[in-house]
Amino acid sequence: MENKNAAAVVAAARSDQKITTKELIQHLFPNFIELHGDRLGTDDSAIVGGLAQFNGQAVTVIATDRGKTVEERMATHFGCPTPGGYRKALRLAKQAAKFHRPVVFLVNTPGAYPGRSAEENGQGAAIASNLLQLGQLATPIITIIFGEGGSGGALALACGDSVWMLENSTYSILSPEGFASILWKDSSRAGEAAAMMQLTPADLLKKKVIEGIISEPDDHQRVIDNIASVLKREIVRLELFSPNELIIKRHERYRKF
Amino acid sequence: MKLYEQDNTLTAQHVKADKQADAKVPDGLWQKCPKCGTAILSKQINEFATCPNCHYGFRISAKQRLKWAVDRYSDLDEDLQTKDPLNFPGYPAKLHASQEKTGLNDSALTGEALINDEKFGFGVMDPTFIMGSLGTVTGEKLTRLFERATEKRLPVVLWTASGGARMQEGILSLMQMAKVSNAIAQHSAAGLLYIVVLTDPTTGGVTASFAMQGDITIAEPHALIGFAGRRVIEQTIHQKIPADLQDAENLQKHGFVDHIVEREHEKELLYQLLKLGGAQDGK
Numbered sequence: 001m002e003n004k005n006a007a008a009v010v011a012a013a014r015s016d017q018k019i020t021t022k023e024l025i026q027h028l029f030p031n032f033i034e035l036h037g038d039r040l041g042t043d044d045s046a047i048v049g050g051l052a053q054f055n056g057q058a059v060t061v062i063a064t065d066r067g068k069t070v071e072e073r074m075a076t077h078f079g080c081p082t083p084g085g086y087r088k089a090l091r092l093a094k095q096a097a098k099f100h101r102p103v104v105f106l107v108n109t110p111g112a113y114p115g116r117s118a119e120e121n122g123q124g125a126a127i128a129s130n131l132l133q134l135g136q137l138a139t140p141i142i143t144i145i146f147g148e149g150g151s152g153g154a155l156a157l158a159c160g161d162s163v164w165m166l167e168n169s170t171y172s173i174l175s176p177e178g179f180a181s182i183l184w185k186d187s188s189r190a191g192e193a194a195a196m197m198q199l200t201p202a203d204l205l206k207k208k209v210i211e212g213i214i215s216e217p218d219d220h221q222r223v224i225d226n227i228a229s230v231l232k233r234e235i236v237r238l239e240l241f242s243p244n245e246l247i248i249k250r251h252e253r254y255r256k257f
Numbered sequence: 258m259k260l261y262e263q264d265n266t267l268t269a270q271h272v273k274a275d276k277q278a279d280a281k282v283p284d285g286l287w288q289k290c291p292k293c294g295t296a297i298l299s300k301q302i303n304e305f306a307t308c309p310n311c312h313y314g315f316r317i318s319a320k321q322r323l324k325w326a327v328d329r330y331s332d333l334d335e336d337l338q339t340k341d342p343l344n345f346p347g348y349p350a351k352l353h354a355s356q357e358k359t360g361l362n363d364s365a366l367t368g369e370a371l372i373n374d375e376k377f378g379f380g381v382m383d384p385t386f387i388m389g390s391l392g393t394v395t396g397e398k399l400t401r402l403f404e405r406a407t408e409k410r411l412p413v414v415l416w417t418a419s420g421g422a423r424m425q426e427g428i429l430s431l432m433q434m435a436k437v438s439n440a441i442a443q444h445s446a447a448g449l450l451y452i453v454v455l456t457d458p459t460t461g462g463v464t465a466s467f468a469m470q471g472d473i474t475i476a477e478p479h480a481l482i483g484f485a486g487r488r489v490i491e492q493t494i495h496q497k498i499p500a501d502l503q504d505a506e507n508l509q510k511h512g513f514v515d516h517i518v519e520r521e522h523e524k525e526l527l528y529q530l531l532k533l534g535g536a537q538d539g540k
Contacts, residue, residue, distance in 0.1 A: 112465070112484065113493075114484065114486075114490050115490060115494050116490055116496070116498050116502060118484070118485070119484060119490065119503060120502070120511050122511065123485070124468070124482075124483070124484040125464075125513055127465035127466070127484075128438070128464070128465055128466050128467070128469035128470050129470075131435055131465075131470075132442050133442075135435065135442055151422075151431065152422075152431065152461075152462050152465040152466075156465070159435045171428060172427065172431075173422045173428060173430055173431045174422075174424075178489075183424055197427050197428075198343060198427055198428065199428070207429070209429075209432065251443075254435040254436045254439055255400070255439070257433065
């Protein structure tokens with residue numbers, strides 16, 4: 001793995017060449033069946049969820065999606081989930097726990113959608129419910145951050161047992177632009193902010209915020225193979241624990257911070 | 258309102274000549290209510306620090322709140338200190354200044370308290386300590402608060418006030434959201450009561466975690482409660498948003514707040530809720 005500086009990792013995480021949610025689902029989970037809706041009146045297209053067969057067993061897959069066309073990007077708010085998206089994710093994860101299916105989260109989001117409707121529908125409360133409830137589900141929960149992991153909006157989908165990042169991805173309390181703007185009232189100092197924030201996979205691995213880094217060559221098929229092998233290994237490893245042990249270990253994972 | 262703005266006290270020339278003029282005006286002689294705009298003579302503001310017109314509760318320090326919020330309290334974990342995980346330039350000095358000002362080690366004061374005969378674990382976030390932001394020490398104190406309450410079978414009352422995550426502690430600030438949430442889940446699974454009192458302002462990562470995980474959610478009048486900041490929302494939707502979008506009253510209208518209470522009546526309400534709401538053991 002080449003050693004990129006933080007600003008270069010941020011740029012690569014947001015690159016147009018980045019593998020998409022669609023590609024990941026098609027190739028990792030070819031028989032994916034989508035399940036829609038939060039059962040509370042909305043179906044957020046920024047969260048795609050469903051069932052699939054993976055390595056001979058059923059899994060629940062929940063992914064953020066930025067869309068490809070202009071219409072899709074508007075509908076997904078450029079990959080920023082609304083409260084209904086987080087509620088859909090929680091509904092599907094709870095269903096997975098009921099049937100002891102592992103949950104795979106695929107995350108590439110600038111953050112939770114910060115719009116007026118999102119505020120009125122309880123964006124904070126939706127994320128808070130995920131943090132409260134996902135942490136207690138007795139089934140393996142694995143997250144792959146494959147682009148941006150933006151703030152609480154990413155954490156709400158990355159609060160399980162194991163979090164892995166693609167080489168060209170970031171995970172941070174907010175965007176480097178936002179960070180620079182809050183601290184120095186100058187968003188053009190984003191590069192400087194990125195270096196300070198320790199948001200690269202290597203920095204985060206050092207702090208034990210993530211379990212590992214997945215190498216990301218230009219060839220997307222190889223990226224998919226690399227993710228698949230991590231998922232296989234992690235599901236096998238986590239399924240060795242009893243439900244009780246799993247939750248104890250998960251709590252220890254966050255208690256150390 | 259500044260004294261020298263009045264024509265009959267000091268002229269503009271005098272003010273220009275005297276660069277220290279600002280400092281000489283007694284600080285906060287008048288306060289303007291940020292919600293309804295009423296000008297209030299500072300000495301008329303009572304111990305609750307509320308606006309006599311609209312009942313908005315001014316931002317107050319944790320220790321100021323505890324003068325009227327509970328009958329007795331003892332604090333815990335006052336010795337914890339952040340490790341400054343990002344080695345952030347200027348952060349130790351900023352922390353030190355906040356510690357001197359508030360008498361706290363970080364942005365929350367936690368411990369055990371009594372209202373009449375009701376004993377409970379409590380936390381008060383201090384909006385004057387780096388905007389009440391959620392640092393690693395804040396998160397650790399709140400986690401220990403819930404762990405201790407679970408062990409001793411006590412309910413918890415938490416007054417939130419926060420600008421959100423502590424920028425200077427980066428991703429480790431974010432991790433506190435998950436850490437505190439797990440401690441709350443265990444407290445809840447033990448059948449114990451958690452009451453949140455949302456105070457001005459409760460925003461960002463605090464709203465997106467323990468502020469919205471209570472069994473009962475109380476708010477003070479006109480408290481600003483939200484996830485995203487006003488500027489961010491307006492930039493995102495390219496529209497102005499109503500002034501009261503993130504007011505407690507609007508949150509209640511949308512189903513996220515159980516009850517809005519004026520500070521004068523808060524202690525009595527909490528007493529009643531503590532008596533009615535929680536597990537019947539551990540007393």
